[in-house]
Amino acid sequence: DGGITQSPKYLFRKEGQNVTLSCEQNLNHDAMYWYRQDPGQGLRLIYYSQIVNDFQKGDIAEGYSVSREKKESFPLTVTSAQKNPTAFYLCASSKDRVGKNTIYFGEGSWLTVV
Amino acid sequence: GIQVEQSPPDLILQEGANSTLRCNFSDSVNNLQWFHQNPWGQLINLFYIPSGTKQNGRLSATTVATERYSLLYISSSQTTDSGVYFCAVGAGGTSYGKLTFGQGTILTVHP
Numbered sequence: 001d002g003g004i005t006q007s008p009k010y011l012f013r014k015e016g017q018n019v020t021l022s023c024e025q026n027l028n029h030d031a032m033y034w035y036r037q038d039p040g041q042g043l044r045l046i047y048y049s050q051i052v053n054d055f056q057k058g059d060i061a062e063g064y065s066v067s068r069e070k071k072e073s074f075p076l077t078v079t080s081a082q083k084n085p086t087a088f089y090l091c092a093s094s095k096d097r098v099g100k101n102t103i104y105f106g107e108g109s110w111l112t113v114v
Numbered sequence: 115g116i117q118v119e120q121s122p123p124d125l126i127l128q129e130g131a132n133s134t135l136r137c138n139f140s141d142s143v144n145n146l147q148w149f150h151q152n153p154w155g156q157l158i159n160l161f162y163i164p165s166g167t168k169q170n171g172r173l174s175a176t177t178v179a180t181e182r183y184s185l186l187y188i189s190s191s192q193t194t195d196s197g198v199y200f201c202a203v204g205a206g207g208t209s210y211g212k213l214t215f216g217q218g219t220i221l222t223v224h225p
Contacts, residue, residue, distance in 0.1 A: 033213075037155075042118075042200060042215035058212065059115070088155055102147060103202075103213060105157040 003027065004106035006091050012112050013085075021076045021109045023091035032074035033092040033103065036060060043090060049074055078111060085113045116141045116205050120216035127191050127223050135186040135219045137201030145204030145213065146177055148186050152197050160186070160199075191223045 004025045013019045025032065031050045035043040045058030049068040063082025068074055074093075078085045090108045095101040117140040127133055139146075148160040161168050161175040163184065168175055172191075177184040188195055198220050202213040 035215075042217045043202070043213075044215070045212055048212060090155075090157065101145075102159055102162040104159060105149075108155045110155075 004091055004093055004104060006089075006106035006109050008109060009107065010110045010112075012114060015113055016080045017113075018080060019078050019085075019111065021078070021089055021091075021111070023074045023076065023106060025072050025074075025091075025093045025106075027093055027095075027104070028071070029093035029095050029104075030071070031094045031096065032068065033094075034058075034064070034066065034074070034076045035090045035092065037088040037090060037108075046076065046089075085111060087111060116143070116203060116214050118201060118203055118214050118216040120199075120201055120219050122219060123217065124220045125222070127221070129192060129223055129225050131191050131223075132187070132189045133191060133221070135188070135199055135201075135221075137184040137186070137203075137216055139182050139184075139201075139203045141182070141205055143179065143203040143205055145202075146184055147202050147213070148175055148184070149200045149202065150195075150197050151200060151218070157200070188221075191221075193223050193225055196221055196223045 007022045033048040034046040037043050047066040049055035065077045091106045092103045094103045119138045121136045146164045149157045163175045163177045165179045172189045174187045198218040200218045202215045204213045
């Protein structure tokens with residue numbers, strides 16, 4: 001089946017540790033995105049990539065890093081510099097780079113930092 | 115940046131009732147989507163509708179781009195319609211590919 005796969009679904013980490021969330025898509029989409037959702041809130045954009053080897057900061061990029069070495073993969077690292085990392089993280093992709101197509105989401109990853 | 119406001123914030127219905135959800139946005143957009151987030155967190159695309167009207171079964175949506183609002187209609191609601199409905203918009207220029215989300219409308223449908 002075609003889609004977006006995020007892993008792990010649930011992740012617990014100690015404060016001060018970096019953690020990497022995986023996102024893979026087999027839709028042959030050019031653009032990929034990472035969003036963060038806090039309880040009772042809408043989604044906020046962390047990073048996005050419109051093409052391999054290129055990415056841009058979103059609205060809340062501080063404390064996060066990404067890479068886009070392959071078209072199908074867009075991993076997100078939550079670093080120790082992120083002050084409030086506990087949240088629901090959603091990866092998404094869209095067919096083209098100009099933002100005029102439907103964006104599809106993965107099932108999300110719940111990160112809890114204790 | 116662009117602002118997105120959704121109303122109402124909460125909506126409680128009896129099964130079989132109809133409802134209208136509204137999304138207002140502050141600037142011109144080239145992308146507008148409606149999503150349904152289920153209780154497990156999955157975001158499901160409902161409509162890609164930067165302008166015009168679309169229908170899919172019991173759901174339909176209308177966007178009036180010149181007046182900067184979109185409406186999502188749910189008819190004959192079912193308990194499985196419960197969840198959070200998000201409107202998200204994208205603008206052109208340097209904002210290509212970025213979606214700004216509203217705060218959502220929490221819909222609860224009772225049997």
